[in-house]
Amino acid sequence: METRPSGAAAGAEPAPGGGAPNDAEGIVVGVAHDLSAVSLTTALLLELPLELQQRVASFCRAAQLARLAGCSAACARLSAHAVRAALHERRPELCRCPPSPCALAELLSLERLEARLGPRPARPWASEWDALTKASMGVSVSIDAVEAFVRPLIDAAVAIGWREEVARPSMLVGFSHRHALADAVRDGRREFAASLHLLCDVIGAQGRRMPPARAARFYRNLTGEGGLCSDDATWGVLCGEGVRPGLTFTSFTIVIADGSARNFESERGYGVLALEAHGAAASYICQDSDVVAFESAPSDSEGHHALLPTGGDSGAMPPLSTIRVVRVDAPGEWEAFGKVVQQKLITVAVTWA
Numbered sequence: 001m002e003t004r005p006s007g008a009a010a011g012a013e014p015a016p017g018g019g020a021p022n023d024a025e026g027i028v029v030g031v032a033h034d035l036s037a038v039s040l041t042t043a044l045l046l047e048l049p050l051e052l053q054q055r056v057a058s059f060c061r062a063a064q065l066a067r068l069a070g071c072s073a074a075c076a077r078l079s080a081h082a083v084r085a086a087l088h089e090r091r092p093e094l095c096r097c098p099p100s101p102c103a104l105a106e107l108l109s110l111e112r113l114e115a116r117l118g119p120r121p122a123r124p125w126a127s128e129w130d131a132l133t134k135a136s137m138g139v140s141v142s143i144d145a146v147e148a149f150v151r152p153l154i155d156a157a158v159a160i161g162w163r164e165e166v167a168r169p170s171m172l173v174g175f176s177h178r179h180a181l182a183d184a185v186r187d188g189r190r191e192f193a194a195s196l197h198l199l200c201d202v203i204g205a206q207g208r209r210m211p212p213a214r215a216a217r218f219y220r221n222l223t224g225e226g227g228l229c230s231d232d233a234t235w236g237v238l239c240g241e242g243v244r245p246g247l248t249f250t251s252f253t254i255v256i257a258d259g260s261a262r263n264f265e266s267e268r269g270y271g272v273l274a275l276e277a278h279g280a281a282a283s284y285i286c287q288d289s290d291v292v293a294f295e296s297a298p299s300d301s302e303g304h305h306a307l308l309p310t311g312g313d314s315g316a317m318p319p320l321s322t323i324r325v326v327r328v329d330a331p332g333e334w335e336a337f338g339k340v341v342q343q344k345l346i347t348v349a350v351t352w353a
Contacts, residue, residue, distance in 0.1 A: 042071045045078075057082035062108040069104070083107050090120065093166065093205035100208045105303040105353035112320050113200055116188045120197035125169055128195050132173070135192075136180035143172060150175050156311025161209065166202045174199050174254045174316065182232040182253035185319045196319065199254060203318045204353065207304050218257035218294040218307050218315045219270055219336065222346070224287035226272040228255070238292065238325070238346050247325040255321065257294055260313035261337035269343040290344040291336075295326065303353035321352035 045056055057065065057078050069079035083103045087094050090110060100106060126143065133141040147154075150171045157167040173181070173195045181199075184192045221227045228235040232253035237243075262284055263271050270291045271284030294315070296306035307315030327347040334345045 042068065042075055046072075046074055053078055054081060054085075058085060062104060062111055065107070066104055079104075086110075090114075091201045091204060093201045094208065097205050097208040100299075102299055102301055102303045102353045105301065106204055109200070109204070109303070109318075109320060109353045113185075113197070116185055117190050117193040117196055120201075121190075121194050123194050125173060125195045125198045128192050132177050132180055132192055132195060135183075136177040146172055146176050153311065153314070156314070158311075160309060160311050162206065162311070166205075169195075169198060170202045171310075175256065178231040178253045178256070182234075182319065186232075186234070186252040200318045203254075203308055203316065206308055207299070207353070210299070210304065210306075210308055216259070216296055217347075218259045218296075219263055220255070220257040220292050220294075221270040221272060221287040221289040222292050224272070224289040225285060227287065227289055228253070228292060231255075235292075238290070243325060243328055243346060245325050245327060249323055251317075251321050251323050252319050254319060255294075255307070255317045256310075256314065257292075257307055257316075258314050264336045264339050264341060267339050267342055269341060288343075290346060291341065293345055293347040295347060295349050297349065303351045305349060305351055307350070317350060317352045321350055324349045324351075 045053055048056065057068070060068065060082060065079040065082055069076045080103070086107055087103060087110070091106070129143055130140050133139065153171045153175060154167045157171065158164055181192055181196060185196065222235065222238055223229050229239070232251060234249060234252055237247065237249050258273070265271055265284055266286045268286050269288060271286045274283050274285055294307050299305060307317050310316050325346060326349050329345040331342045331344055332340055334341060
């Protein structure tokens with residue numbers, strides 16, 4: 001590790017006002033830069049005053065903090081403090097939440113999102129609405145018009161503990177515009193960054209409060225109307241005959257799925273919910289498509305392993321979730337809600353934070 005005994009660390013940025021950073025700041029930058037060499041730097045790090053230790057750790061990325069946490073009990077406490085501080089600064093919804101067993105995974109997910117979209121912008125999500133509706137629907141559609149359709153989903157989320165002020169934008173943005181948002185995440189385009197950061201912040205916060213899911217597993221059609229492939233072309237890796245357990249990929253879309261018997265009114269396949277305006281009676285339209293089943297498992301230090309309940313029998317998970325195939329069943333060899341279904345079933349495990 002290189003530090004300058006009476007000046008800035010090599011490569012340090014000038015201090016505000018054009019002068020060189022002070023000695024302490026030079027040490028901070030130097031140690032944080034070299035923290036990948038943990039065995040060399042942790043002894044020096046722990047000799048610093050606690051306030052300066054915390055300042056050093058604030059420069060570290062999630063992968064560095066993970067290595068730091070494994071060095072000693074003192075380093076683990078320092079790492080945990082840095083993770084909490086970073087999340088509370090950059091994911092404001094988490095400030096309202098209880099501690100999480102997967103806080104480090106949450107920070108890593110945030111860094112992955114920021115690598116594609118940049119930090120959360122200051123502009124409000126609603127300022128992106130017009131461009132978002134044009135990208136996803138081809139025309140400009142007002143917020144009020146979309147809310148007429150998704151109000152039942154907002155009310156369902158509020159009924160299980162979501163606050164109205166976060167449920168409303170989450171359902172407005174996440175339900176109607178998944179394809180456009182997936183394209184933006186995949187391509188690293190930032191025009192919808194406020195909307196995407198909001199969604200990931202809210203879903204992450206609700207994940208900390210996650211109530212038990214009403215469904216042991218959730219389902220969604222792979223292709224066809226409302227299918228996963230229509231939301232995000234990445235899901236096309238599950239199409240065809242070569243899909244085997246162990247196949248793993250990253251999803252760029254906000255995944256929405258259901259665990260209701262009404263989705264399987266016909267043995268011919270999964271039925272997609274067709275919403276009517278103002279909460280009028282909805283119908284389910286059967287799709288001639290393979291079906292994806294999402295397993296549910298408890299959260300751990302790696303992240304959450306179940307879809308987040310969003311009200312009723314529905315669940316969701318954010319962009320950049322990891323998907324792993326665990327089982328493939330042929331048509332007629334599996335059941336859903338006591339009905340033998342004549343479509344292929346692909347069962348997946350998920351990880352997100």
